[in-house]
Amino acid sequence: MSPSEASSSRDLLPASADPTLLETPVGYVDLRRVAANAERVAKYASAHGLGWRPHIKTHKSRAIARIQLEAGAVGLTVATLHEAEVMATLTDDLLLAYPPVGARKLDRLLRLPLTLDLKVALDSVEVLQALATAAEAVGRTVGIVVEQDVGMGRVGVQSGDAVTGLASRASDLAGVEFRGILFYPGHIRMSHEEQGAHLKDVADRVHETLERLGAAGLEPGIVSGGSTPTLWRSHEVAGLTEIRSGSCIFNDREAVDVGVASRDDLAYTVLATVISTAVPGRAVVDAGSKALSKETRGNGGGFGFLLDHPEVVVASLSEEHGVLDLGSTTWRPAIGERVRVVPNHVCVSVNLQDHLLARDGDQHSLLPLEGRGRGPWKG
């Protein structure tokens, strides 16, 4: 689907809608930049023989996921059961990159369409056993991808031996099937140029794991990695089959700081309005922590910068106030002036929006965020 189709299919606004008059704050997406970002990532992946299975936590939008699939994504990655339910309507190849713990989550997982090639990442025998038992009870076989910690220290088993142990257990159980391994190099957030030694360490760990698996006769069809900060160097990890990089569809301040995107690749901003200039040296906009989130990534301190005045940083945030530091600019905004704020971390800002206001040239539309939230409650 082209950006134009994505737009027209959701056209809830007059074609002439003037963004400078629209109510703020609102997440604002440039669909042409989205399409360009999708094509760039798909082309990189293809050039290195990798699949791109984007993590849709960044956008939670069916329209944006369609753009990714049209650009060549091999499937989609999700983190929550609600994201899985929503995205299962678009693809037959889904990876839940999160262990489903608890009866209700297992139930939701196993009710996903049977036509789906469904894979689940996990790092414990407890989750593996519970999933296998539940899947076998409904006569289903779920793919298992074993998660390995490659240095972030968040989740993932700690060694190639541990991966092999879980993979072997998965091979022995009914209801599940060993499909491969997964890692997330979330600790690598320095600049693109400085990542070499860190990526080599990741590659060494993955290499060791692949050797152990091979020695045990376990063939990982999937070796899933990637992140947006390491996006263009993903291929340095030998044996990789796919990348899940998600925030590269929009990019954010961190992506620019790390050097994997330019300001021209920023497809998401928060449209905001100046509401106070009473404090000298500052101006306040109506995008606060409930629109941008208080994520402290980025080199320059603060919580974002202005797309059209990149020297201006959001120095502090209250819930409905973003305080702009005017100390490094001659720009002096008037009350009522509109600005576009680039957040530090796009995924958490999108998650705070009711919907996205999407622009395709002069056309504007609203994109619902179907995958946001936890889905219909059932205690």
Place this chain on the structure above:
Amino acid sequence: MSPSEASSSRDLLPASADPTLLETPVGYVDLRRVAANAERVAKYASAHGLGWRPHIKTHKSRAIARIQLEAGAVGLTVATLHEAEVMATLTDDLLLAYPPVGARKLDRLLRLPLTLDLKVALDSVEVLQALATAAEAVGRTVGIVVEQDVGMGRVGVQSGDAVTGLASRASDLAGVEFRGILFYPGHIRMSHEEQGAHLKDVADRVHETLERLGAAGLEPGIVSGGSTPTLWRSHEVAGLTEIRSGSCIFNDREAVDVGVASRDDLAYTVLATVISTAVPGRAVVDAGSKALSKETRGNGGGFGFLLDHPEVVVASLSEEHGVLDLGSTTWRPAIGERVRVVPNHVCVSVNLQDHLLARDGDQHSLLPLEGRGRGPWKG
């Protein structure tokens, strides 16, 4: 309304619902603690001749606002037009503590019920003039409360003279009416005991403003202040007529750290499930930055602590992962175990929930967050 009534009116769950089986993460509220918190604040305000006009940004819930009004709140404070529209159904006394900038927000403001005693806080002649013009055009008179900066450096005019200038202008314009002044001591976040000198500075500034207004023949019926960190010392600002303290209805880690609430006063937690114990010395729960928010308040670092294991801190957050540091505890959780996480800042965590799971003794119910989001979109 009693907590029992609040609960039974929304009873979407079986009375026997076992919270240890419910899907996580979910915001979890103890209605008996809510009622006790409301009564404690109302009693303090009453004892000092103050009104309590709670800021409902904390909960965005009609059921919780009803508990506040039943406890004796004199009206409600809101920050957004959507919050105003929702809460106008519960009270005839509303303060929008935020300047309405832009045609659409002014339009929404002036469509609020005419029966409402509506007051708006602002700090600029631009907003005052636009509001007066729009109000006069529809034959309405809106109350004006002039906001003064008392040290936070966020919004608010900078001196008693500037307050008097805006108040005088408001008195001269049709469509608006000068009603009083407002300040927010958001810079005072040290412990309860250490606030004295800071509160004296605020009191001095307010005193000077009241003198200037008096000299100009302008009588402020409303002198609105208060915050949760300064809650029990609000009366040290002479001339105050009301407090807007909002997060004290639930409390959070900051309230405990500052010393204005005990752990027994914590009425809100995020119910979460342990999903990984693969990394030594850590355990990971399914409440991440999309359930807790990455607010860095609090003395102990990290993003929250466990209500039932207060020595355990949420050391880091990803979007769907909360990493617990087990270095200071002998507790070793099993995968699937439920915990209750106390966030650093309750307001931003509530804003990330689809709804609240409310508990009244053994009864559970779901509370919708009617005031969350921006309301129906109209470009």
